[in-house]
Amino acid sequence: MKQGILTDILDYANRADPYPLYEELRKTPVYHDGEGPYVISTYYEIRGLLHDPRLSSDARNRTAGGADPLGEEEGGEGGALPPSFLKLDPPEHDRLRRLTNRPFGPPHAPHRIENMRGDLEDTVKGLIDDIANGTSGSGEGTERIDLVDQFSYPFPVTMICRLLGVPRGDEARFHVWADTLAASLDPDPDADAEEREKVTHDARMELGMYLAGLIEERRKNPQDDMLSQLAAGHGDLAMSTMELLSTAALLLIAGHETTVNLITNGMLTLLRNPDVLQRLRAEPGLAVPMVEELLRFEPPVQMLPQRTPLVDVEVRGVTIPKGSPMWLMLAAGNRDPQRFEDPDRFDPDRKDVQHLGLGSGIHSCFGAPLARLEAQRALSELARRLENPRLLEDPPPYRQNAVLRGPRHLWVACDGIRP
Template identity: 60%
Template structure:
């Protein structure tokens, strides 16, 4: 088929379970201009260079033709959709309460609590012969953790799950659909979630506790070290969504991959010390974020001999780069002990994933606990039903039948 239909085919739900043949086609094409004027990039070295190129903008307002996805939004973009210097300022202020140097032990201090959450979840289906890895395990864990980090009451989780689903649907770049309704629903959900989190943060102002919302409102001693109320809203919405959506996919894709490779599953069960390396391989082999659809050149640029005009939509297909045979040996083979695994699973450059340390730790603890707990797990359906999003790709349900745990 023609390379100018690749994006339409990649985003077609019919290919959600296995987009990798299309990614191979994309790599053969080099840079593929689409009928709508967008450009797809799927080769590892091209993507890596563009992720570090200051001429590439993450602010969709720099598009030559507005894409309509931000129309009517009541909240400004979060830092993930901004360029430096504003991106650097906001990301830096958020990082103060998340990691080093100001809060170096924020993530590591959660290891014991994560292990307890995993143990409780596993104990909850100890006597069941069939479980849904998504609803019973992969979703509750990161939601509980991000609620703990931000200071959101876990009893409010059902409320923001609906908001999160609507916001994620707003990212769906599937061509041939009118994005106006999705954009409207996403904007309303983002506003509602922002107001909720903003009000919650304000209640912390006089009564701070050991959570990120408290840190956002108390700020720092030096001038300019505080987020404004509006910035607290946009940053908190971003962290709440990003803090669980991608990790759900990472854990679920990981379980699916291991069940498809029973020899490697047994290997990891016998040698749990290999799990950190295995998680890196899962991030390469089945990344939770498949593509970055909102990059824009600030000037005409040349990529693999193709001129991409200023203001054109530029789509970096990370999952394609992760299977590039020019970068990885035998890239379609899942190898949990793979060396030299500098994957694109967390992006790269100034917009590399803010929560990567947390996602890695959650996945390691979750998969180690699950493998130790389950005896004889079997997939009920393969491929399983997938979520609609081609960007945040992962099973919507992953039903597993298993023997009763022996312990």
Template identity: 65%
Template structure:
């Protein structure tokens, strides 16, 4: 089997239900280069962690475009500047600090924690909404509407507008998938560009409202930021809002769904969680290692030659960092293929690491802890209808498209 075919199999939809045997095969060649001009694929925990902290590795959208990326960079060329996720320091640091001051310490130290009661009410309401049904699609009835409701509340986006921005978010998320981008054509890129422009225009209307009439929401804080880094420009506010709106629910949908799927495959852990909701903290951390919602980070380039395990990765080359492979690296974790919330060491790559570590990690953790503990408590005799379930096409943001559950009642 050639190296190129291995990478193609990893991004192939046929492998989505269980890519982990392929990741094990990938780790045998820790620095994999499939073809001239193609990406260098990194799969070991320590190498990935080191590169995520290496200032010679760039996340800048302009560098990615120059390196030959054929999807994300073109889609982001429309209308709005790149978000801070797609910038390098120092500009990345400035924008992230401004956004962080609205999201958490020091100016809003309890913004996420103060939503706990409201989030718990949303969870209760969604589960109550199952009513007399004894079979549901967890994605449609719970895992999607919960984080969408929360991020809309946090940003100040009207929840009733969700059907509108969902139609714009889906094509933008598709550009993250290296399998999709490999075969991207002009129509694909144009659709993503139009979606980004339309989402930006929609948010511009909300920003204009918050400029005149500030409210208690994240969007108002971004508009009126007066910290030491100065205010964001209007375009920077819009690109940051697009990032937070998308990232604020897409990964959490997968984390909740992957989490319930994993618990149903491990009924002993599900029973422990039912009896001890506090176990949700350790369960979520192990889920971030064992079934991370972000499997691959394909948007990195080298600013200079970089040596990894004796292999020189040349300046300008693209990198794929396979977080999910690193999270099951036996060099780092004992018995890595076992789901074990009692692990002594849960330092995973589930939220990345370094300057681009997940901005919304505190929110995603709390949402998933509340969701899984309450589902465990209230569903009587839950079981999978189909295993494996049907998966989404995306190889980067991996999760079930549907998760059909049967149960005998609600507590």
């Protein structure tokens, strides 16, 4: 890959604030350096392409520009899992997503997320109580809190484990695999491709073996969880074993990775905008529009580096050849001044926030209803209970990942924690 703006965006030195680079990138709505991917950075073009059936999410349709960044393998050769429905096109995508949705949402499970509200409330309160009691493992008491390790990470992990039926005590095992697979999303041009592929393959295989054991147990002893219901199937509509393993892996990882960033980015934004934080404390209902603005302003998924045109596609006068890699820069589109007035301002009262933070089209975020609810509850309760919270490090240290962008730690001091 040539040295240029795309290299700068991927450079960790710019992770804390890539938005000036996105602004520069939008000056060339279809960027191509002659060798790398075609990069789309403007709102209307991205949204149109997310709904365009001529674009594929299946890396097997790529004829140029490298392998699938997710490291998923066709057919699951060598013991690896096959692509999840996130990486498939219709009709396979539609069939698997529809089957996955049966135990998750309407019309077959209309109350699944609503019935989790009590667990959400209890988990949020319990984690903040642990911080207040100094029992969260930090050893720092309430004066110095790492909101990532002590709150933003354990909250969605706990909830996705309960939803799926994965033992919470196994988190230490799947955390390593999840980190490896999340890192494989990152289009790192400097990485050793062969070594990276091996590490990713091994992580997927180990995760698959772990989930296979859980699913076998659920078939013998069904519980009221999604793994049990997915394993039971629906007559002729049941997934194959490999499809079930791949879907379970996707739900386990995607079910917490992005929400960790959403909550952490949200709290960082609130601490940088104390007037909004004060409003949220007094107006808990503000959390609903505020989370939508957060998904625009600091989206947890910054880009989609895995789209491929099935035919030659013209975008803004540029012909993108069939089979070429395409990157859709969601975070750049979310701050496109052609779509959003004063886009670099965080405004929870902004009207018509049709952001790209959860994608759009057939691949829009499967877990969006749960992610929204988790973020609303988490940020409302943090705003209510933390007394005079303030950043101890700004900018905070970020994760290496440019795709799933968020702080690795968020150190906060407060004067106390309200009951």
